[in-house]
Amino acid sequence: MIDLMDVVYCRLGTRDLAGAEWFAVNILGLEVSERRRGAVYFKSDARAHTLCYVEGGADQQATAFEIGSAADLDRAAAVLDGLGHPVHAGTADECDARHVRGFIRFNDPSGNPIEFVLRPETTGRRYHGTRDAGITGFSHVGLCSTDPARDELFWTEVCNARVSDRIGDAPLMRFGTIHHSVALFPFHQPGIQHINHQVQATDDIHRSLAHLRANQVPVTFGPGRHPTSSAQFLYFTGPDGMTFEYSTGVCEIHDEPLWRDRQFHFAPKGFCQWGSAPKIAAFKD
Ligand SMILES: CC(C)c1ccc(C(=O)O)c(O)c1O
Ligand SMILES: [Fe+2]
Secondary structure, three states: OEOEEEEEEEEEEEOOHHHHHHHHHHHHOOEEEEEEOOEEEEEOOOEOOOEEEEEOOOOOEEEEEEEOOHHHHHHHHHHHHHOOOOOEEOOHHHHHHHOOOEEEEEEOOOOOEEEEEEOOOEOOOOOOOOOOOOEEEEEEEEEEEOOHHHHHHHHHHHEOOEEEEEEOOEEEEEOOOEOOOEEEEEOOOOOEEEEEEEEOOHHHHHHHHHHHHHOOOOEEEEEEEOOOOOOEEEEEEOHHHOEEEEEEOOOEOOOHHHOOOEEEOOOHHHHOOOOOOOOOHHHOO
């Protein structure tokens, strides 16, 4: 079993690094933590970075999860290799570019590039964006899955994720107490489906709604409330068509032995209890 602790960052390729930076700062509300040749890093909480845009194709993506020790990382590489997932061990330069002490990269069964990382840097300094979006941190990622049942087994049997709830066959999975850190959505190809940042309060959702509208940013779902995590949410489109989500009030699961994953409809009522309907391809039946 590969023990993962949390989702830690996403890397997104873009052909318009300056445009992506403008969006991340002025619309999403992140803080630039560092600029390097061909890469811009963003903070959304105390961690050194939780998002990195790199110059390249929009298909150059990765989602990173923290692993507990160097021995666990070696064991994970052996397990993945044994299961037929070719593993690349990060070079010193690649580790430096990710602010981690070590990592391995492989593709999940759908072909999503995944990184398991050791000791990602934190700063002890809280984040503050120039735009007050009320962000409290990067919280979860939605991954496209060409076979959610198969991929659920990868995350829960090969790794230590636990299913909190399912919407249709799409599992929302946790590593700790937060309702979900990774969710899988049926789609015909792999890719990061959405990136979630938690915000402090309902006010932040509505303040952002006005800001997005004023800046002609397509709002694709919400405001609404997820019946699964009980979080209030808002989805919108960013650079290269990436979906971003703000949400507030995600529930925590503390009664671990008693929790039973629940089944929700893969239909608007399973996504939103206020009646909002998504304009997002992966959320349509
Ligand atoms: C709309 C997607 C499928 C979705 C559904 C539920 C939650 C949640 O319970 O918080 C999400 O975060 C989602 O992105
Ligand atoms: Fe989400």
